[in-house]
Amino acid sequence: MEILDGKKVSNQIKEEITVEVAQMKERGEKVPHLAAVLVGNDGASLTYVGSKVRSCKKIGFESTLIHLPEETTEEDLLKQVHQLNNDPAIDGYIVQLPLPKHIDEEKVLMAVDPDKDVDGFHPTNFGKMALDMETFISATPFGIMELLKRYKVDTEGKHTVVIGRSHIVGRPISILMSQKGNPGNSTVTLAHSRTKNLKELTLQADIVISALGVPKFLKADMVKDGVTIIDVGITRVPDESKEKGYYITGDVDFENVSKKASYITPVPGGVGPMTIAMLLKNTLLARERHNA
Numbered sequence: 001m002e003i004l005d006g007k008k009v010s011n012q013i014k015e016e017i018t019v020e021v022a023q024m025k026e027r028g029e030k031v032p033h034l035a036a037v038l039v040g041n042d043g044a045s046l047t048y049v050g051s052k053v054r055s056c057k058k059i060g061f062e063s064t065l066i067h068l069p070e071e072t073t074e075e076d077l078l079k080q081v082h083q084l085n086n087d088p089a090i091d092g093y094i095v096q097l098p099l100p101k102h103i104d105e106e107k108v109l110m111a112v113d114p115d116k117d118v119d120g121f122h123p124t125n126f127g128k129m130a131l132d133m134e135t136f137i138s139a140t141p142f143g144i145m146e147l148l149k150r151y152k153v154d155t156e157g158k159h160t161v162v163i164g165r166s167h168i169v170g171r172p173i174s175i176l177m178s179q180k181g182n183p184g185n186s187t188v189t190l191a192h193s194r195t196k197n198l199k200e201l202t203l204q205a206d207i208v209i210s211a212l213g214v215p216k217f218l219k220a221d222m223v224k225d226g227v228t229i230i231d232v233g234i235t236r237v238p239d240e241s242k243e244k245g246y247y248i249t250g251d252v253d254f255e256n257v258s259k260k261a262s263y264i265t266p267v268p269g270g271v272g273p274m275t276i277a278m279l280l281k282n283t284l285l286a287r288e289r290h291n292a
């Protein structure tokens, strides 16, 4: 069994980007500038956005955090989005999800300029991804593909079962895994909450990608020997004995499933750190495209 070490790989990617940014600086070019918009004070979102901004500083990017109050109106948020679209200093930006309930998420994401949409959430970018065109691929599916690539996990002709059909993970990764290429060329089954025979499917899987958000859902008796496991779940489970009052766990019963797996991502330290690295990579791409 080999651990797919997202922390290690994400650090490598960040080092590679750091070198590129230093070269940009030496050439007297503008360095990439990422902005993040956060509305409200959701605990996990504060952590993620803080981490994204810190990573920018570390690798030499410019970064701007726009933290708006929970009661921000949809109209004001849209104004902020238009301002970012029109600000030539900003190469790419993200609007951290989830947004407060009174704001129409779809409306906001549709307003983001696709050329600055480093999250890859805009329909234009999602559509390009589905058609194999150059675009911004969302950080989580992009991170999974990069992890499989760097560990040379063989995906060709394999049966990949994706659990979960969310717009930001399940749906796009099911498309990417079936695309021509390496990684890719996989035969994909996309399972979801209405799937009736999930265990039957996962038992046939060479690769399971779980993006469900149910702690320890995938058990050892649901997978075959030699399976590759990508665990995208990150759930905070309340635990008074921990300093933070919770611990983080994935969708997979790691202790038991890892005994049968050939490759497996841990939680934390698997897919999670990769997402930040890929967001930075997209921001670098945005800068390069704006330069071109």
Ligand code: GUN
Pocket: 094, 095, 096, 097, 098, 119, 139, 140, 275
């Ligand atoms: N919330 C959870 N994941 C993400 C992400 O990748 N991007 C944004 N903007 N919000 C998120």
